[in-house]
Amino acid sequence: MQINPFIKFIFAVVFISCAFQFALLIPIKQVEQKGMCHAYLQASEAPYERQAEMYQFYYQEYIDEARDKVVFSIPYITDYTYQSLKDRQLQLGLDLQGGMQFTLSIDSESFLKNLTDLKDDPSFTAALLRTSQQTELSHPEYIDAFFDYYQKIEAPERIIQFFSHNHQLNQMLYDIESIDHLKKHIHLLSQSMIDDTRNLLHQRLNVTGLGQAQFNIDVHRQNLQIEVPGAKDPERTRELITRSAALEFWNVYRVTDANILEGLLAADQLLTNKE
Numbered sequence: 001m002q003i004n005p006f007i008k009f010i011f012a013v014v015f016i017s018c019a020f021q022f023a024l025l026i027p028i029k030q031v032e033q034k035g036m037c038h039a040y041l042q043a044s045e046a047p048y049e050r051q052a053e054m055y056q057f058y059y060q061e062y063i064d065e066a067r068d069k070v071v072f073s074i075p076y077i078t079d080y081t082y083q084s085l086k087d088r089q090l091q092l093g094l095d096l097q098g099g100m101q102f103t104l105s106i107d108s109e110s111f112l113k114n115l116t117d118l119k120d121d122p123s124f125t126a127a128l129l130r131t132s133q134q135t136e137l138s139h140p141e142y143i144d145a146f147f148d149y150y151q152k153i154e155a156p157e158r159i160i161q162f163f164s165h166n167h168q169l170n171q172m173l174y175d176i177e178s179i180d181h182l183k184k185h186i187h188l189l190s191q192s193m194i195d196d197t198r199n200l201l202h203q204r205l206n207v208t209g210l211g212q213a214q215f216n217i218d219v220h221r222q223n224l225q226i227e228v229p230g231a232k233d234p235e236r237t238r239e240l241i242t243r244s245a246a247l248e249f250w251n252v253y254r255v256t257d258a259n260i261l262e263g264l265l266a267a268d269q270l271l272t273n274k275e
Helices: 005-023 025-043 048-066 082-088 093-097 108-114 122-132 139-151 156-163 179-206 234-242 260-274
Strands: 070-074 078-081 099-104 214-218 223-229
Touching (some): 025 082, 070 082, 078 082, 099 234, 108 122, 108 139, 139 156, 139 179, 156 179, 223 234
């Protein structure tokens, strides 16, 4: 029986594509092998009890330095850096190459506290306490239970008014006429926060060579599940995922600014005299 030429063509294309993808693993493995040798030699000089820690440090340092270096070239066509090859690498997943898995959950109590300035209000606090006493509530269930308790203490109109002071809600609360509408908007805000967190963590992991991380949102529980294949430094990966983002502003001066250059020269002269 003869095989259809079209099937042969499809098979050849798939075979060449797979062979090319696996060929890209060779320069990646070469860089990582050099990184392991470098880390081993450097870490061997450290005290025995710190060698494992130092090995991870020097390995990651080597990979970070190699990230933007060209490691594979197709003449007259394109060059590939280590990072670009890692981004194109076949995603093998946790089952094939190991790694780490995380589940991030919203702190429901803090989430509701941040939506209003009623942290010290007795009614608000009592509703939170009653809700928190129920264990194993998912985030959406926690919000629904909280408002069920809260309505037994405060009138719905007052509750809507309390939450209208939040800048994330006050623009949409003009059309809210019931607690059910309020809960709907808060659920949407919660979902938006999960989506923003996923995008932020994807960018954060991608620039550190962990671009194959998989993000899955549990819609019903509003959890964010993260799989990081190939993560070799558990502490560093955990810190990347769990650390809080911070925006800082610093005063920046130019040497052309008034008295800046003179001040630097004076400081340099003072330090020279002390020596």
